[in-house]
Amino acid sequence: MILEARNLGWSVRGRPIVSGVDLAVSEGETLGLVGPNGSGKSTLMKLLAGIREPTAGSVAVAGKALVAMPRREVARRIAFLEQQSETTEAITVKDAVELGRTPWLTPLQPWSQEDDRIVAQALADTDMRGFERRSWTTLSGGERQRVHLARALAQQPQILLLDEPTNHLDIQHQLSLLHLVATLPVTSIVALHDLNQALSCDRVGVLSGGRLVALGAPREVLTVGRIGSVFGVRASVLVDPADGSQIFRFHPAS
Numbered sequence: 582m583i584l585e586a587r588n589l590g591w592s593v594r595g596r597p598i599v600s601g602v603d604l605a606v607s608e609g610e611t612l613g614l615v616g617p618n619g620s621g622k623s624t625l626m627k628l629l630a631g632i633r634e635p636t637a638g639s640v641a642v643a644g645k646a647l648v649a650m651p652r653r654e655v656a657r658r659i660a661f662l663e664q665q666s667e668t669t670e671a672i673t674v675k676d677a678v679e680l681g682r683t684p685w686l687t688p689l690q691p692w693s694q695e696d697d698r699i700v701a702q703a704l705a706d707t708d709m710r711g712f713e714r715r716s717w718t719t720l721s722g723g724e725r726q727r728v729h730l731a732r733a734l735a736q737q738p739q740i741l742l743l744d745e746p747t748n749h750l751d752i753q754h755q756l757s758l759l760h761l762v763a764t765l766p767v768t769s770i771v772a773l774h775d776l777n778q779a780l781s782c783d784r785v786g787v788l789s790g791g792r793l794v795a796l797g798a799p800r801e802v803l804t805v806g807r808i809g810s811v812f813g814v815r816a817s818v819l820v821d822p823a824d825g826s827q828i829f830r831f832h833p834a835s
């Protein structure tokens with residue numbers, strides 16, 4: 582297992598925000614995390630990224646305890662795209678993406694053509710070619726989101742943690758981001774609000790009240806009954822005539 586959480590928890594002033602999470606993610610897998618507002622998705626992602634220390638349990642990456650891992654090694658293994666990642670610095674898009682290479686640079690291994698190639702590929706993968714010289718401050722919300730993703734890709738991590746990455750993105754870029762994440766040879770954990778998008782993940786975990794209440798194949802986990810009990814809405818299943826696949830439509834619980 583590339584990423585393993587055991588009895589993972591985080592409490593603040595005695596209030597449990599995430600508790601008892603057991604999770605094992607295998608190499609190359611794309612795991613979707615869904616749950617209502619405040620159910621603990623972002624907190625769990627921060628615990629898995631090592632930027633929040635657990636108050637219970639542990640996280641291991643490739644069998645090594647995350648808390649004992651040097652920062653540089655964590656940064657080589659894990660890239661985290663936060664929900665509200667902002668920078669006020671007046672840097673260019675290229676500078677921002679190049680920052681993703683930082684964990685790999687050493688005095689003996691300074692910037693090389695290979696780093697240029699990786700940065701160019703990350704810009705291409707996120708459809709941000711041509712924006713290299715633009716100042717970060719002039720970008721739209723969706724363009725900023727794509728630059729953040731490009732920086733995460735330039736990091737060439739083993740594990741990609743994406744907290745609501747489709748936020749701000751138009752529908753074409755939402756679909757291409759999800760397709761990219763699914764096809765990348767990295768392990769990805771993606772917090773999503775769109776349950777139809779979650780259906781395309783390899784597995785889905787459902788958080789409710791800080792607990793992982795279900796984990797498994799999307800169709801087994803995202804049932805009409807569970808959607809009703811966890812999200813408080815009524816779901817109906819429709820069939821897309823284009824390809825016969827099933828999708829959800831949601832209604833307020835009467």
Ligand SMILES: Nc1ncnc2c1ncn2[C@@H]1O[C@H](COP(=O)(O)OP(=O)(O)OP(=O)(O)O)[C@@H](O)[C@H]1O
Binds near residue numbers: 593619620622624
């Ligand atoms: N530092 C903190 N102090 C107090 N409460 C916190 C803190 N961090 C998170 N919380 C609370 O923990 C709960 C879970 O927050 P979290 O951001 O993990 O939820 P989420 O599932 O990502 O929500 P959303 O879908 O709205 O982004 C929320 O009720 C939040 O207010």
